[in-house]
Amino acid sequence: MIRKNLLLAVIVSVLFVMGAACSSNSKSKADKGDMTIGVSTITLQHQFFIDIDKGIQKAAKDLGVNVLINDPNQDLAKQVAAIEDYMQKNVDGLILMATDNAGVIPVVEEAKEKGIPVVTADAVVDSPSIDTFIGTANYEAGQELGNYFKNYLEENGKGNEEIHIAVVTSIKALVQQDRLKGFKDALKEQTNMTFLNDQPGYDREESMRTVENILQANPDVDYIFATAENSVLGSLAALESARQQDVKILGFDVNEEAAKGIKSEYILAMIQQQPELIGETAIRAVVNAIQGKELDKQMSIPVILIDKHNVADYF
Secondary structure, three states: OHHHHHHEEEEEEEHHHHHHHHHHHHHHOOHHHHOOOEOOOOOOOHHHHHHHHHHHHHHHHOOOEEEEEEEOOOOOHHHHHHHHHHHHHHHOOOEOOOOOOOHHHHHHHHHHOOOEEEEEOOOOOOOOOOOOEEOHHHHHHHHHHHHHHHHHHHHHOOOOOOOEEEEEEEEEEEHHHHHHHHHHHOEEEEEOOEEEEOOEOOOOHHHHHHHHHHHHOOOOOOHHHHHOOOOHHHHHHHHHHOOOOOOOOEEEOHHHHHHHHHHHHHEEEEEOHHHHHHHHHHHHHHHHHHHOOOOOOEEEOOOOEEEEOOHOOOO
């Protein structure tokens, strides 16, 4: 009997210690100062992603969490390797801006199997392993710009004129294709509009060459729809070089240079995302996920439409 009582006491003691350990572990997870979050961006060579990083760093400092930053510079293999390294380091959570929406899925699912919450920002990754996506509703933002353009033409007596629109975009970038689809869908009832074939323009130099070629091959082009920051800036540089102010740009992601283009009326209007807010929201979301809180599957960050009437309010 004594031995049975002793054995029971030992079992109770072990369970107590295990319970204390579990409680201690939960407490450490709740203590933000002990959290480490691995972040892999797309590139820190573009202002948009630099601004997301600023938001991440700001919110991490405010919350007292540790962050590790990886810049794969658009290289999928480097991004996958960085996430694998984060898993080896036992990070508590991941924030991912995917260089390849489909290519990152296996490593994302591996992280989730290890119990690591995964938050995506800017680019949607189609996997149930993602805790939440944070970013712009790009299709809707494209629609907003398309509706603005339609109203602009009507208000300026151009609603029935023949309009030729060139497109400068990155075909591989799904977010840019969503913007383009939304823009076109907003204008699909406009029988007076002709879209030229999509032309390449991910970086600034390529976009500038593309628009120079468009101007030569299509002298009747009226507008250029540029789906991202560098395609806007490359288009702007080409128009400024040609002194072609009759052709107007519509696009995404305003910076100081693009704001000057709006003021000088080379650019008609742009959608401004809020990248710092995307970064801040991503940190807060992954912290909540680490603490076991349920997240909405998508958190859309509002956009701002900027034209000559309100550009001075922001730049």
